Amino acid sequence: MKNIFPIVVPKWGLEMEEGRLNGWLVEEGGRVAKGDELAEIETSKVTNRLESPYSGILRKKLAAIDRSYPCGTLIGVLAEPEVTESEIDAFVSDYRTAAVQRDESATEVRSEVLEIKGRTLRLLQLGEHPTRLLLIHGFGSGIDTWSAIQDRLAQQYSTLALDLPGHGGSSKDLAGIDSFADLAALLQEVVQSRDYAPMHIVAHSMGVSVALALAARAPDLVKTLTLISPAGLGSTPNPAFMQCLIGANSRKELGVALKMLFADQGYVTREFVDAMLKYKRLDGVGTALQKYASLLQSDSSNHADRLRGLSMPIQLIWGAQDEVIRPVEAESLPANVGLALFDSIGHVPQVEASSRTLNRILEFIGQSDRS
């Protein structure tokens, strides 16, 4: 079998069922290397660039622009020049036949709900491997923030993402949670009840405050820390962003807040704003966000001291154009902490620069596991 590779509509997360092909970024006959951007795909949440999973020549485009296709649909074929047209046609026909069979046997990835201490927490566990990874999202977010990278991380690690109380599919009542230490205690109970520790932690924004509290409380459970656009390290989140996000009740107002999250404002689709608006309308969410905001306000001890007190390897990932939490100077960080600063990226690198973020995490955890 010669090297012929399928290009399919990717599945960027749990709830993505179909993607709309907004356009190709490569012409038929054009050569791409693995990782090059191939096409722009729009989901109900974001518009993202599909990176080529293989190297080769884009021999055939099989999908129409501005049409939606279910995840996994073959939209193009990559192959070297020596592959003939008829071989490609045969490949396409075989692939489609096999796809129908795959569809029938596919099991759907589903989040689960855990009852703990009188509250419900929504979890998404993907991948079964010896090395474990815990993903902690930020303010007003949820497990979906990892959707561009979790399934790829799950190819090498057991990954566990959860919705913090007050977020996503978890219960919205924050009674009994008065500090990030309380949240850390809750997470510790979750991971221990599932025999999930020790683990690597990847945390974003406000999730970093939780991760640091967990690492301080139970350092033996935490093998490494990847802290993305971190709160709790000195600079408090932009008050304009917080006020706008908490106070916004209309799509227009909320759009203003959400645009502060990204350098490329194309990520703020109407679907993304709608989903956020729907979340904000749920009973208890307003109160929960207020409470988190006040926790964040009071959680800004000296970042260097805080990191120096921890013995596990730590890396920071930050977008240089983060308008929500401005990046710290690399010089102000302790020597044991690496900083990856992504140019032209805002507050949510795991969405806006998902491949770079993913590679950073894989390299970092790979290194620490080897040493």
Added chain:
Amino acid sequence: MSLKSYRQALNEALRHEMRRDERVILAGIDIGAGHTSAAEDAPGDGGGGVLGVTSGLIQEFGIARVIETPISESAIIGMCTGAACTGLRPVADLMFVDFLGVCFDQIFNQAAKLRYMFGGKVKVPLVIRASIGAGMNAAAQHSQMLHALFTHIPGLKVAMPSGAYDAKGLLIQAIRDDDPVIFLEHKGLYEMREDVPDEPYSIPFGEANVLLDGDDVTVLATSKMVQVAKLAAETARSEGIEVELVDPRTTSPLDEETIMDSVSRTRRVVIVDEGNPRCGFAADLAAMIAIRAHGLLRAPLQLVTAPHTPVPFSPTLEKAYLPNEGKICAAIRQVMAV
């Protein structure tokens, strides 16, 4: 979150609020499937009013909170208005909006006016649910819209959900609201399904929903006409016309800002309303736009409404009576042609 019908979404809203607040009571004809005995004796899930919205509630909340009434709409509304004044939060089920005619005094002169007349010393947190709309061959006395009548009365709020998600959020908001709310459910929407969160949520009144973004023409529609206009917008799109579809959600209060924002950008307007045209909601919107966007519009605005006749019983005539995709598309082409 899962796919739920408009009917289920409304049922969930009632259930959530009755669990959350014991002051919430229901009253109406057959809302407990006709059972006036103890809740234990009530049948399984068969009941819930002629439209099935209150199904299962008498079993959970009992006959003291799910009150089966005699066939007297004026008694239902009179009782519920009084109950609201004393601190309960009644949801009256009036079945068909056409029947509200016999309780206009209770609605127009009592419920709507009491807070004003008593200088704010009394509140009337009353919800009146009623089904609206034609298309079911239910003839002239069971098919009207009548939203314009209630929108006309200061002191009433009027909500008209166009989908299952809005139905749940708007009904919860209506029950929590301290003023009387006329809550109008379209008969042709009860079976439509949408993703609806399992948790309670509320959608503020006076916040229009922009269902489609477009730069060419603003289409304003309410209730079931939103779904019809959506189909028309798809057709228009295939002709290269980008429609911005705006659903006011509540006709009172009215989100004038969102409507005018859209109109001043597209400068072309089609207003779709299933109601009759004279002194109707479409005419009301048209007047507002004519006043506030005078000189800005690139074409005379177009109204797509029912004609000034009763709703015909004959299926053929009823079909001709209703605004439909074709009529909306023609209006869109008309404003684009100038």
